[in-house]
Amino acid sequence: MLFWLASFTHVFSPLNLFRYITFRTAGATATALFFVFFFGPSTIAALRLKQGKGQPIREDGPQSHLLTKKGTPTMGGLMILSGLIVSTLIWANLASRYVWIVLLVTVGFGLIGFYDDYLKVTKQSHKGFSGRLRLALEAGIAIVACFAMMKVGSAHTTELALPAIKGYVIDLGYLFLIFAPLIIVGAGNAVNLTDGLDGLAIVPVMIAAAAFGIIAYVVGNAIYSEYLRINYVPGTGELAVVCGALIGAGLGFLWFNAPPAQIFMGDTGSLALGGLLGTVAVAVKHEIVLAIVGGLFVVEALSVIVQVISFKLTGKRVFKMAPIHHHFEQLGWSEPQVVVRFWIIAFVLALVGLSTLKLR
16 A cells, blocks of 8 residues: 555655565565564453353363463454554555455455364364364365466466476476465464464474575575565565564564463464465466474474374374474473474574575
8 A cells, every 4th residue: 555655656755665576575564463462462361251261272281271370261363354454455565466366365264264263272172173164165265366376477377386497497387276275274274383382383383484584685686586586476475464464464473472472373463364375476487495493393293194094004103293383392301492493493484495596
């Protein structure tokens, strides 16, 4: 919205600042941060009043969780998404169709997560609605988003670039409508599985958002993309503003989610934020880099898959408990140790992912 102020530069020259993605990204971060700070307490109070017993806690999990987390309200993703969306609408260039595509997935996945959280809270059960139906809805939203990218994007939209291999791409053609939705749905559910400890998911999400904000900025800039020998995708630079808004909203949420958490993100937030990261990765043509930057989420998801397959085939569990962050708790790590060490891993993986920009 504020981008249009740049049209009046001839009247007041400082308005030219609104042309710069870097300036608007900083503005989006600050706006989302203060929005969540301001509305956070009232949102938590309202959710606590409405939910009563709060999010149900796994009885087979660490016993400390039953004592410290019981009664904590969920659906905190509403705080994050509200700050993110409001800030994006204020600071992004709304003429960029990529912004709207990312918001479509974010809101769509957020609504699915919200309904799942609602069922869990009202029924006081870990079972939301049908897992198959949930995946089908997520896949439907992702396919629509990817089809829209094919229509509005460049000739590179259906191509898959390989990190560290200069100039070599694989044109997926219409297989893109299978591959790309898998990335988006997979990212959404991987972040969802990671969200199990206070602050565990939100910081790696912000780290990944920072990394992809940088990637979006250079991919959407013809000069930088040429210098780095990466595909130039016009219009994706605005996704840096969206990533900035996510970082600001995430920082605001972390204020309330820091141990002991006053509120949980819930599926409302984790599904939406994972879907957002997946969609940004697809838009900027760095899908494989997402698996590096978001490697923590990948490991969390794989730990669940391995655990389920192993138990069904052999009757034995590979991990003491899945997702893997609970495994380390069962080994004797305290919750803060697990959380901070996983943050460090996420930061290192983000640096590795960013390094692929130059390894061409």
